[in-house]
Amino acid sequence: xxxxxxxxxxxxxxxxYQSIFAEISIQANCWPTEIIGRSVTPVLPCPIVGSYxxxxxxxxxxxxxxxxxxxxxxxxxxxFLTFRAKANAPLLLTVLILPFWxxxxxxIIAWRIILGPNGLINSLIVGSGLSQHPLTLLxxxxxxxIVTLVYVWLxxxxxxxxxxxxxxxxxxxxxxxxxxxxxxxxFVRITLPLSLPGVxxxxxxxxxxxxxxxxxxxxxxxxxxxxxxxxxxxxxxDGLNWPLGxxxxxVMLLGVLILVGAxxxxxxxxxxxx
Amino acid sequence: xxKFRFPAFPLYYVLLVVLLYLPIGVLFLFSVNNGxxxxxxxxxxxxxxxxxxxxxxxxxxxxxxxVAVAISSSLAAxxxxxxxxxxxxxxxxxxxxxxxxxxLMPLLVPFLILGVALLILFxxxxxxxxxxxxxxxxxxxxxxxxxxxxxxxxxxxxPKLEEAAQDLGATYPYTLGRVILPLIAPAMLAAWLLAxxxxxxxxxxxxxxxxxxxxxxxxxxxxxxxxxxxxQVVALAVLVMxxxxxxxxxxxxxxQLGSRAALEQRLGRGE
Numbered sequence: 001x002x003x004x005x006x007x008x009x010x011x012x013x014x015x016x017y018q019s020i021f022a023e024i025s026i027q028a029n030c031w032p033t034e035i036i037g038r039s040v041t042p043v044l045p046c047p048i049v050g051s052y053x054x055x056x057x058x059x060x061x062x063x064x065x066x067x068x069x070x071x072x073x074x075x076x077x078x079x080f081l082t083f084r085a086k087a088n089a090p091l092l093l094t095v096l097i098l099p100f101w102x103x104x105x106x107x108i109i110a111w112r113i114i115l116g117p118n119g120l121i122n123s124l125i126v127g128s129g130l131s132q133h134p135l136t137l138l139x140x141x142x143x144x145x146i147v148t149l150v151y152v153w154l155x156x157x158x159x160x161x162x163x164x165x166x167x168x169x170x171x172x173x174x175x176x177x178x179x180x181x182x183x184x185x186x187f188v189r190i191t192l193p194l195s196l197p198g199v200x201x202x203x204x205x206x207x208x209x210x211x212x213x214x215x216x217x218x219x220x221x222x223x224x225x226x227x228x229x230x231x232x233x234x235x236x237x238d239g240l241n242w243p244l245g246x247x248x249x250x251v252m253l254l255g256v257l258i259l260v261g262a263x264x265x266x267x268x269x270x271x272x273x274x
Numbered sequence: 275x276x277k278f279r280f281p282a283f284p285l286y287y288v289l290l291v292v293l294l295y296l297p298i299g300v301l302f303l304f305s306v307n308n309g310x311x312x313x314x315x316x317x318x319x320x321x322x323x324x325x326x327x328x329x330x331x332x333x334x335x336x337x338x339x340x341v342a343v344a345i346s347s348s349l350a351a352x353x354x355x356x357x358x359x360x361x362x363x364x365x366x367x368x369x370x371x372x373x374x375x376x377x378l379m380p381l382l383v384p385f386l387i388l389g390v391a392l393l394i395l396f397x398x399x400x401x402x403x404x405x406x407x408x409x410x411x412x413x414x415x416x417x418x419x420x421x422x423x424x425x426x427x428x429x430x431x432x433p434k435l436e437e438a439a440q441d442l443g444a445t446y447p448y449t450l451g452r453v454i455l456p457l458i459a460p461a462m463l464a465a466w467l468l469a470x471x472x473x474x475x476x477x478x479x480x481x482x483x484x485x486x487x488x489x490x491x492x493x494x495x496x497x498x499x500x501x502x503x504x505x506q507v508v509a510l511a512v513l514v515m516x517x518x519x520x521x522x523x524x525x526x527x528x529x530q531l532g533s534r535a536a537l538e539q540r541l542g543r544g545e
Contacts, residue, residue, distance in 0.1 A: 077290060080283035092287065094526060099294045101522040102515040103475045105491050109498070109508075110297030113304060120300065155294055205381075212384020215477060219498075229386045236390055236482065249390045253383065260382050 012247035019052070019244060052231060052248060056255075059228035062142065063210035066149045067203045070157050073150070074202065078161035079191075093158070100155040108219050111148045115220070116140065140222025148220050149210055157202040164198015165191070197266075204263050208256055228252065298515065305509040323509040330506060336493035337510070340474055343405055343489055347412035348469035352462055354413070355420025355469075360454065362421075363428035364436070378422075380415045388415065389482035396483070403485040411479040416469035423468065423529060427461035464528035467521045475518060490514065 077096065081089050099107065114120045117139055168191060176186040214229030221227070228248070235245030308320040327333060361367070362374055380388060392411050396403060435457070439449045455462075477491035484492050490510075497507045 073290070076283065076286055080287055084283050094523070095291060096287075096294070098519055098522065099298060101471055101475075102298065102518050103491065103511060105475075105477050105494060106301060106508075106511040106515065107297055109494075109511075110301045113300055114297060151294070151297070154290065208382055209384050212386040214386055215495075229384070232386060232390060236393060242394070245390065246394060249387050253387050256383060256387070 012243040012250070016244045016247040017251075019247075052228070053251075055226070055231065056228045056252065059211055059213075060255075062146060062227065063207050063213070066146055066153065066210050067207040069146075069150050070153045070206050071161070071199060071203050073154060074157040074161055075199065078158045078165055078198075081158065082162050082165040093162075096158060097155050104152060105215065107152060108148055108216055111144075111151065112220055115144060115147070140220050140225060142221065142225040144220045144222070145213075145217050145225040145227070148216050149213065152216070153206045153210075157206055160202040160205060161195065161198045164195045164201070167198075168194045200263065200266065204259070208259070211256065212252060301508055301515075302512050305505065305512045307505070309505075323505040324513075327506045327509050330503075333493065333506070333510060336488050336490045339405055339487050340490040343409045343412060343480070344470045344473040347409040347416060347473045348466050350409070350413040351416035351420045351469040352466040355417055355424050355465055356458070356462055358417075358421050359424035359428055360450075363425050364433060378418045381418045385415070385476075385478040389479045392479065393482050403483050405485070405487055405489075407483045407485075408480050408489065409473075411483055412469075412473040412476055415476065415479065416472045419468050419472060420465035423465040424458060424461050426529075427458050431457055460528045460531050464525040467525035467528070471518050471521050471525070474514070 081093055081096075085092050112119065116122075172190050172194075173186055176190055177183075181189075212229050213227055214233045217225045217227045217230055221230075229252075232245050232248050232252070235241040235248065305323055306319050306321065308318040308322075358373075358377060362370065388411070392407070392414075393403075396407050401407060436449050436453055439453045440446065444452070475491060476489075477495065480489040481492045481495065488496065494507050494511060497503050
């Protein structure tokens with residue numbers, strides 16, 4: 001089997017790179033079960049029309065949204081833990097981060113149990129007689145992928161933001177207060193700008209892994225939630241087209257490296273890691 | 275004169291923490307629920323999913339695979355991380371920044387790409403996929419964590435201790451064994467535990483490099499198709515979560531224990 005795979009050759013050619021940009025017909029874009037060799041829902045579903053590149057665009061858009069929501073949600077948490085929580089801060093931080101160190105797969109599955117079409121919320125709604133039918137809103141979808149990923153990343157992103165906030169010189173805030181600046185103005189003109197490196201670090205640390213995400217879409221994405229990572233996974237798995245998969249992966253890697261390069265020119269990411 | 279301040283921040287914190295723990299609570303309830311489908315009201319409490327789980331040979335085998343991979347990869351990552359951290363924190367050499375960037379790269383590259391790259395690499399080298407290749411992959415992704423923990427510890431104590439030992443005639447290996455390693459031992463243990471947790475939960479790389487001997491996450495993923503086995507899988511997952519949490523807490527405690535900053539803080543507060 002390995003020999004077989006190896007003999008296929010994995011080196012992508014120009015042709016494979018071209019096909020990333022090429023428009024693909026709906027027909028070619030669906031995975032018939034004969035190719036996949038299993039009877040579960042097709043990994044790459046039909047509604048995606050266009051090119052692989054466009055799907056990369058969609059994935060980048062989703063990752064951007066996830067990173068943005070997570071960063072915005074986590075900022076007040078980091079602010080609270082840095083400036084308000086005082087002696088309780090280490091304990092509160094530990095409580096916040098703990099879920100991040102539990103199985104990522106299981107936390108996604110938990111959301112399936114809660115939000116899924118046959119999930120907890122729907123069973124409560126039907127059971128309590130609020131509605132005869134389960135909510136159609138709770139279908140596996142792109143939106144559910146985004147909600148789940150926000151949940152997965154939230155405990156973690158407060159850390160880099162806190163690292164940014166902790167480095168702010170408190171005497172600047174005192175000086176502003178003495179000179180009569182109201183708290184909100186001190187926040188907008190001192191705290192927020194000075195905390196931006198931490199915020200950017202947090203954003204990037206969510207954005208990059210999310211662009212390459214494929215497990216969450218598999219579990220809660222349903223037929224419309226697929227991301228770029230799902231095609232790569234398919235080509236290296238049941239779809240068996242290593243050259244095209246390698247070409248797709250390399251395009252993504254290139255994008256990630258360019259982004260990391262650009263960001264590290266602005267801030268020192270290493271200070272916020274770990 | 276203290277005017278009442280609406281506790282917006284604490285409330286916000288509590289709300290988010292409740293949301294974060296809700297799914298974990300649901301998983302736990304599911305694992306003791308006497309029924310295959312999870313819905314309210316619960317059908318009674320049972321421990322039979324836990325008992326089924328112990329009897330499930332495949333599941334126990336997957337657990338054993340995971341433990342083997344996690345132990346070997348975390349040991350390797352801790353050894354490499356310690357060596358790299360000492361080199362980076364104590365010595366000057368050409369290409370230091372590049373070396374550190376490359377060592378931390380696995381934190382910044384999506385696991386999917388790492389998985390694909392390692393898959394191709396092992397195929398090109400004609401190395402069969404096995405638990406060994408999974409362990410190698412896990413060593414690569416655990417290394418940034420062990421390196422950072424150990425570097426933080428090495429920066430935290432005075433290099434003069436090592437210089438003093440060597441001034442007094444100790445050879446470098448002797449200094450390493452009698453001064454440096456004992457001082458960073460808690461951090462090494464913390465790093466090892468964290469690396470163990472990283473490996474134990476890792477799914478993407480383990481599934482790309484899996485050879486029919488699945489690790490636990492890979493096995494769990496495969497079982498999702500079978501609704502009747504799902505409760506046992508969740509029962510196991512709950513146990514794994516408890517284990518991960520304990521390891522993480524011990525690791526955090528050890529890092530605190532070892533860090534001079536924590537000590538100084540304590541002294542500063544007059545405790």
